[in-house]
Amino acid sequence: MLPLEQATQLPGPAFTDPAVLDWERANFFSRGWICAGHVDQVSGRGAYIRVETGEENVLVVGDDDGLPRAFLNTCRHRGARLVEEPEGQLRRLQCPYHAWSYGFDGSLKNAPFTEGLTDFDPKCFALHEVRLAVIEGLVLLDLSGEAPPPQAHIGDLATHMAAYRTPELKRARKVVYEVGANWKAIAENYNECLHCPGVHPELNRLSHYLTGETYEGSGLWCGGSMTLSEGVETMSTDGATHARRAIAGVDERVILYFLIFPNTLISLHPDYVMLHTLWPRAVDRTEVVCEWFFEPETMAEPGFDPSDAVDFWDQVNREDWHVCQLTQQGMTSSRFTPGRYTTQEDDVHTFDKMVASRYLEALR
Template identity: 30%
Template sequence: MTDPQSPLPLERARALPARYYAGDAMLAMEQASVFHRSWQLVAHQGQLAEPGDHVVEEVGGVPVLLVRGQDGVLRAFPNVCRHRAGPLALCNGKGARALHCRYHGWTYTLEGQLRSAPEMQGAADFDVGDIRLPPLRVHAWQGLVFVALHDDVPPFDEVYAGIAERIAPIDLAAMRFHRRDRYDIACNWKVYVDNFLEGYHLPHVHPGLSKVLDYRAYDTVLFPWHSLQHSPLRDSGDLYGEGDAFYYFVYPNIMLNIMPGRLQTNRILPLGPGRCRVEFDYYYAQDDAALARTANDQAFSDEVQAEDIAICEAVQKGLASGFYEAGRLCPKRESGVWHFHNLLRAAYGDA
């Protein structure tokens, strides 16, 4: 029998077996081998514009704090006090002068240096100058902010290589945040990613979306750490305008849906073996044409998302049925799924 962790050529490939979509042990392994060892989208730069602005997030189960220092530098730390693991912040905020542990009041500078520790005078050989928050890797790109928990992640510029150049003249950095939608879905996080990565289901699941995308010209291009699904837009003037649709997936859980004058980012966050949360952030160019389309865009996106939720939850039930064996992939339409599964296989092998 072929080892399911050994990648096969696309023409012979099968999907991942059902057991990879279930179980607490599987998810724990993925948190460590996939989410802890990849660049994770955590904020947009508008949230961190001035010194003391900070964002509280979570990456692979690890609480994370991003903060703009007094020196203007953007930094990230575990949101964990060095005393007894209390939180340094409980929510996003603006203009903080220092980081105060909410448990026992230890205070750090915005640069992570411990400044004061109440009532610790009796502790032998204790010096606040010896204690700093461990820095995490942080990177800003096209107005978005990313964090990596470990040093052994691929270089950021390799992961996102070529995206800004491919979508030109669309300028993502010039777009402004508009709103966030959240959906909690009864499926494994990979089911949602798999679904995003192929247009094979478009004619069967998304009748409305199929009218504005050219299925015959719909193609997928693979890169080392991301994939692109591309289609010309048709008859979508009131919805997206004229141009092209770029659907980027960046391993392991980030999606960039780019249309003329509009960016939608998706973060896929596991909530358990059979549950995930999808966060949609919408950004728009600040011209009249793009802003005029926001209402239609929201209604249409809600329709497409409802269709995706229904099919993903049905697939999760199928995977859990005991009657599914890993099926063959369609070489013409499912190369993005094959690419994602191979990246996962490599991470599982390393683990």
């Protein structure tokens, strides 16, 4: 792996070859830790989210004690999907096809007309469980069951997240985007602000693109900080913190942004936390789930309205998606060759090394 000053970016087929994406789905999204979302969405009995990753569809649901469990979203009778909506609240978990029903611990509770079968043991027909961990409020899944400990995956980033009490935050808003670009193009875009003056002039007024510093530490992540401009309180449509919603105890002048490999973008603001999760749907198409989280006390304030933050980032997101799509389109040229990194793309280089090291391991 060459240092940034000597390195060339990932080759075009990494973004345009469907076979490469198939390999990444099998090796990045099905054999290591991925983020399904935030624990707030599955913290009550029957509260669930459903995620599709690679060839698998996974149901994450709060059990009878309100603790998250994860199962393949597949009935053990004829394989029908148990849940269709992306999230919600279940009173009971019953297959819509032949009414086999399950506990929120995955156990088979009722299978009509199986009483007369020979050697039918309900315990053998529980839902297939998926390994799950919650680290600083992030719900992590390991479909292979063989990934290293989740603490090693998050590493030193947990300390930065802990200051924002991320497990205690509650979701205020969610927006789902369909982006016409490879998931890695979106990740690379997130990891640099070299494009900010031209693409995000409003964002650049709130925080100059050359402020901040790169953070380092153990774990599969990269990122760093941005510093708010003088007179700016937060990143929103007017740059002001509303309804005394600042998160107590954090640096009010700094925003932290981190990518957790492979699919998690988390931004820690003085008054809210923003989470993006990336879900590849095709080599040139990615579903991006963006969610905004605030402290419960803030959301309980009379007149609480997160629209200033949501509207601001919705604009920034759409500006990002546009240039990512332009990049995706340009990479299809028969004459495209990967360019060199600039000195402002340390985090892009770090992310690309995470990707490339796994390519090289497979080739060896």
